Amino acid sequence: MTKKLFMFEKPLGMRDTLPFLYEIKKRVRQAMVREIETWGYELIETPTLEYYETVGAASAIDDHQLFKLLDQQGHTLVLRPDMTAPIARLAASRLYQDGNPLRLAYNANVFRAQQREGGRPAEFEQIGVECIGDGTVAADAEVISVMIAALKQTGLRNFTVAIGHIGYVNALFLEILGNEERASVLRRFLYEKNYVGYREHVKSLPLSSIDQKRLLQLLHLRGNDKTMEDARELVHSEEGKRAVDELCELASALQLYGVDGAVKIDMSLVSHMSYYTGILFEVYAEHVGFPIGNGGRYDELLEKFSRKAPATGFGVRVDRLIEALGESEAEAAIECIVFSQERFAEALELARTKRREGKRVVLQHILGIRDIDAYSKKYQPITYLLGSGGKEE
Amino acid sequence: MTKKLFMFEKPLGMRDTLPFLYEIKKRVRQAMVREIETWGYELIETPTLEYYETVGAASAIDDHQLFKLLDQQGHTLVLRPDMTAPIARLAASRLYQDGNPLRLAYNANVFRAQQREGGRPAEFEQIGVECIGDGTVAADAEVISVMIAALKQTGLRNFTVAIGHIGYVNALFLEILGNEERASVLRRFLYEKNYVGYREHVKSLPLSSIDQKRLLQLLHLRGNDKTMEDARELVHSEEGKRAVDELCELASALQLYGVDGAVKIDMSLVSHMSYYTGILFEVYAEHVGFPIGNGGRYDELLEKFSRKAPATGFGVRVDRLIEALGESEAEAAIECIVFSQERFAEALELARTKRREGKRVVLQHILGIRDIDAYSKKYQPITYLLGSGGKEE
Numbered sequence: 001m002t003k004k005l006f007m008f009e010k011p012l013g014m015r016d017t018l019p020f021l022y023e024i025k026k027r028v029r030q031a032m033v034r035e036i037e038t039w040g041y042e043l044i045e046t047p048t049l050e051y052y053e054t055v056g057a058a059s060a061i062d063d064h065q066l067f068k069l070l071d072q073q074g075h076t077l078v079l080r081p082d083m084t085a086p087i088a089r090l091a092a093s094r095l096y097q098d099g100n101p102l103r104l105a106y107n108a109n110v111f112r113a114q115q116r117e118g119g120r121p122a123e124f125e126q127i128g129v130e131c132i133g134d135g136t137v138a139a140d141a142e143v144i145s146v147m148i149a150a151l152k153q154t155g156l157r158n159f160t161v162a163i164g165h166i167g168y169v170n171a172l173f174l175e176i177l178g179n180e181e182r183a184s185v186l187r188r189f190l191y192e193k194n195y196v197g198y199r200e201h202v203k204s205l206p207l208s209s210i211d212q213k214r215l216l217q218l219l220h221l222r223g224n225d226k227t228m229e230d231a232r233e234l235v236h237s238e239e240g241k242r243a244v245d246e247l248c249e250l251a252s253a254l255q256l257y258g259v260d261g262a263v264k265i266d267m268s269l270v271s272h273m274s275y276y277t278g279i280l281f282e283v284y285a286e287h288v289g290f291p292i293g294n295g296g297r298y299d300e301l302l303e304k305f306s307r308k309a310p311a312t313g314f315g316v317r318v319d320r321l322i323e324a325l326g327e328s329e330a331e332a333a334i335e336c337i338v339f340s341q342e343r344f345a346e347a348l349e350l351a352r353t354k355r356r357e358g359k360r361v362v363l364q365h366i367l368g369i370r371d372i373d374a375y376s377k378k379y380q381p382i383t384y385l386l387g388s389g390g391k392e393e
Numbered sequence: 394m395t396k397k398l399f400m401f402e403k404p405l406g407m408r409d410t411l412p413f414l415y416e417i418k419k420r421v422r423q424a425m426v427r428e429i430e431t432w433g434y435e436l437i438e439t440p441t442l443e444y445y446e447t448v449g450a451a452s453a454i455d456d457h458q459l460f461k462l463l464d465q466q467g468h469t470l471v472l473r474p475d476m477t478a479p480i481a482r483l484a485a486s487r488l489y490q491d492g493n494p495l496r497l498a499y500n501a502n503v504f505r506a507q508q509r510e511g512g513r514p515a516e517f518e519q520i521g522v523e524c525i526g527d528g529t530v531a532a533d534a535e536v537i538s539v540m541i542a543a544l545k546q547t548g549l550r551n552f553t554v555a556i557g558h559i560g561y562v563n564a565l566f567l568e569i570l571g572n573e574e575r576a577s578v579l580r581r582f583l584y585e586k587n588y589v590g591y592r593e594h595v596k597s598l599p600l601s602s603i604d605q606k607r608l609l610q611l612l613h614l615r616g617n618d619k620t621m622e623d624a625r626e627l628v629h630s631e632e633g634k635r636a637v638d639e640l641c642e643l644a645s646a647l648q649l650y651g652v653d654g655a656v657k658i659d660m661s662l663v664s665h666m667s668y669y670t671g672i673l674f675e676v677y678a679e680h681v682g683f684p685i686g687n688g689g690r691y692d693e694l695l696e697k698f699s700r701k702a703p704a705t706g707f708g709v710r711v712d713r714l715i716e717a718l719g720e721s722e723a724e725a726a727i728e729c730i731v732f733s734q735e736r737f738a739e740a741l742e743l744a745r746t747k748r749r750e751g752k753r754v755v756l757q758h759i760l761g762i763r764d765i766d767a768y769s770k771k772y773q774p775i776t777y778l779l780g781s782g783g784k785e786e
Contacts, residue, residue: 005444005446005447005468007447007482007485007486007697007698007699008447008482008485008486008698008699009444009447010440010443010444011440011442011443011444011464011468011470012464012465012466014440014441014442014443015440016437016438016439016440016483016487017437017438017439018437018487018488019435019436019437019497022435022436022437022438023436025438026436037725037753038748038751038752038753038754039748039753039754039755039756040727040728040729040753040754040755040756040772042412042415042725042727043412043415043416043419044409044410044411044412044415045409045410045415045418046409046410047403047404047407047408047409047516048407048441048472048502048504048516049404049407049460049472049504049515049516050403050404050407051398051402051403051404053398054398054400054401054402067442067462068462069460069461069462071404071405071506072405072506072508073405075398075404077404079441079442079472089400089401090409092400092401093400093401094409094411095411098763098764098767098768099763099764100762100763100764100767100768100771101757101761101762101768103755104412109441111441111442113464113465115465122442123440123441123442133761133763134757134758134761135760135761136758136760136761138734138737138758138760138761139758139761142756253737256737256738256741257741304400305400305401306400306401332430332435334433334435335433336433341531344531344646344649345649348649348650355431355432358431359431360430360431360432360433361431361432361433362432362433362496363432363433363535364494364527365527365529365531365532367528367529367531368494368526368527368528368529368531368532369493369494370491370492370493370526371491371492371493374491374493375491375493375494378493379433
């Protein structure tokens with residue numbers, strides 16, 4: 001048996017967006033979308049529900065975080081946990097026909113089931129792009145640059161894009177640890193950002209002191225002029241060196257884009273999204289504990305939908321972005337005209353004139369109001385057209 | 394056992410929205426929302442998932458059309474099948490505190506499970522308003538008028554708003570049939586618009602020929618100057634006459650709003666939404682078989698959320714509205730600059746300049762393109778900045 005629900009309750013992690021927050025969300029969404037559109041990305045929508053077997057499995061979100069339900073044919077459905085997998089399905093099936101680059105964008109809610117109250121939201125809005133079919137580093141640079149430009153359009157300052165390369169980490173781990181199983185344990189410490197645990201685990205491994213040092217040094221390959229050079233020295237394999245080359249090429253492109261001030265190389269960056277295959281990144285803003293956005297290259301995801309294609313993209317979480325911006329905006333200004341029946345025509349004409357001027361005007365019959373003192377506090381200015389008297393503000 | 398899914402498939406009734414349709418949806422959405430905002434309505438969002446016991450039960454959508462799932466506490470959740478019930482929950486719990494009118498608006502997807510392929514969409518977008526706490530006919534007139542104004546802003550012409558009063562139909566049926574059970578059978582014929590079935594059923598009832606005639610006459614109480622007069626004569630009870638009075642008051646208000654040309658009284662109008670209690674309406678557009686929007690007064694819904702309040706609102710279905718508009722819009726114009734590595738900086742500068750002018754510009758590395766002939770057909774104009782040569786369009 002479950003407890004009786006109170007009429008007002010909402011499911012765990014589900015939230016209402018009231019007018020004040022809605023206005024901020026709308027402004028932020030429009031600012032980002034407008035910038036993304038000028039870069040030639042085209043917006044699309046995909047369904048809220050997808051098949052678990054196909055898109056659900058490709059999504060790289062932990063199974064216990066999926067909202068699942070059964071359809072009448074006995075298939076399991078999921079509420080989309082991200083937008084990258086649905087867009088990969090759509091691109092593979094209908095849009096990516098001639099093998100040429102596709103630039104798609106979205107703003108959409110995604111869903112992650114939560115285990116307890118007071119935790120994270122179970123539904124949140126993401127805005128992002130996917131550049132599909134282009135394997136060049138220029139495409140990685142563009143995706144990072146359009147993200148930075150879009151974030152700046154919202155008014156965000158003081159944010160950093162940490163950039164790494166999953167191919168580098170994998171190459172280094174394979175060289176030293178010899179197999180993928182051991183590598184995955186270390187990768188987990190990195191994506192949880194548990195550097196203490198990483199160090200301890202490295203020290204417990206049956207490795208030469210040189211190899212232990214190499215693994216520990218990975219944590220220091222961050223954000224200074226010598227990072228690339230050190231990174232190239234640390235790794236021996238072709239794959240590792242190629243990853244460094246790609247990052248160097250990326251860094252010069254980002255310089256041309258003029259966004260290099262906002263980025264920081266972090267060779268230890270690893271994502272919990274398992275589909276990334278190359279350059280990857282996370283965005284951090286002051287005063288927000290979690291990344292407000294992330295992205296990267298996923299050259300093997302479209303293969304899961306029967307069509308091979310390189311791809312890269314980013315997604316920004318609107319709730320965290322708004323947290324980073326702070327709620328500095330004023331509520332929308334709405335005027336009000338209160339009228340009595342006799343002066344309906346006059347009130348309507350006044351409302352019409354003001355609306356034509358672009359003002360937001362509530363037109364309210366006096367008999368619909370219960371508490372006029374409380375009501376008059378909600379709107380500014382408020383005009384009374386009552387009885388046969390005059391006009392009062 | 395279920396059949397194996399093809400990777401590209403989507404759940405029954407679920408659809409992708411490609412860029413061309415997205416642009417139309419966006420334009421229509423913005424046009425409606427902008428108009429609704431000038432009338433002082435404030436936009437809000439509610440969660441996609443709600444409790445079945447509370448909002449699901451209040452929604453007036455058939456149980457077999459609900460998408461249901463279980464949460465980890467054992468409660469049944471539903472994907473919201475409409476927006477009126479969630480907004481009633483939200484208003485009752487947080488916004489409707491002082492008993493004064495609230496004007497809320499939304500654009501949101503709602504969900505209705507479908508039984509077979511090729512049928513109706515299982516997820517579709519609605520745009521609407523709810524005016525809560527105002528029991529005056531002026532509020533009904535406003536809701537109908539803002540709907541008409543918003544539809545006109547999308548470019549829609551040739552549409553009709555059929556207006557009726559559920560209180561009238563209920564009063565007439567109760568007078569003649571004596572109980573609610575018999576009334577509900579007849580109401581069902583009306584909301585299915587099965588007038589042949591209605592007539593046959595009336596003739597099969599054990600009633601005097603006068604009463605049979607009265608029931609049949611209801612079908613003729615539509616859209617001419619004498620309709621109100623005839624309607625008042627047909628009904629005997631206080632409730633019935635009061636409903637006619639309200640419709641007369643509404644008609645004069647709509648005349649002042651200048652929208653009376655778009656409306657038509659239909660005393661036989663009945664909705665499948667069981668929560669309506671008074672004036673109600675449906676919008677029909679040329680060439681579209683289903684109503685593109687509907688609405689009405691629901692003075693008893695908020696009581697289900699422990700707070701009594703009169704209310705009225707409308708909802709328009711964006712998919713049907715777009716069908717009514719016809720797809721006359723051209724695709725968004727996007728330019729393209731194709732560059733080779735050597736001329737990256739130059740290409741970037743050109744893209745930047747064009748974007749600043751408000752143009753949408755794709756910047757594409759030549760190595761990312763597989764089939765240049767196909768690619769060049771997608772964008773117009775396309776500029777090539779390749780090798781050390783000149784510029785070509």
